[in-house]
Amino acid sequence: MTDNKEAWQEPAENPESHKKLVAFLKEKGVDFKVTEHKAVLTSEEAAEVRGVSVASGAKAILLKDTGKKLALEGVPFYLAVQGADKKFASKTFKKLINSKGIRFATPQEVWETTGCLPGAVAPFGKIFGVPTWVDRSLSK
């Protein structure tokens, strides 16, 4: 992974990440439907293009462990998934993973870790090799 953020330019898109996701869902026997829409960045935009309420959706947030020593050796990133209409409690999540510090991943880190553009990260850390934590409210 490079730190040359100024030189990094956001790519157009990566069909490989979509292929990986579709293959994963098929492998798991999940019933799903593919729909296409314009690129969106926020939960509100996503809900609008899908014609659903914001509250009905979930958002996936890629986080970087910024502690000098990683909370989990070899695990610099985490995926937090919560209701799209809810605010992320970073202090609580930091405590949860026992990290000294966390921050939102940069667009470049999102791309390099998931192969997705910001706003298009699937809530499946398994396909990216990233631990996934889901806010319990989604299971209610």
Add this chain to the structure above:
Amino acid sequence: MSYADYFAAEEPKFHVFSDEEIALGDIPKDDAAEAPKKNDREAKKQERLA
């Protein structure tokens, strides 16, 4: 795809980390575990004083 399908496929870890859920009283496990300890200390103190 339903949330049930999603949970079955991803098998994530569940916790509480959204501000709204915490505000509703569904507090994180660590905090919940700490709360009774404080109450226990207070209860013991009251016993000693009684």
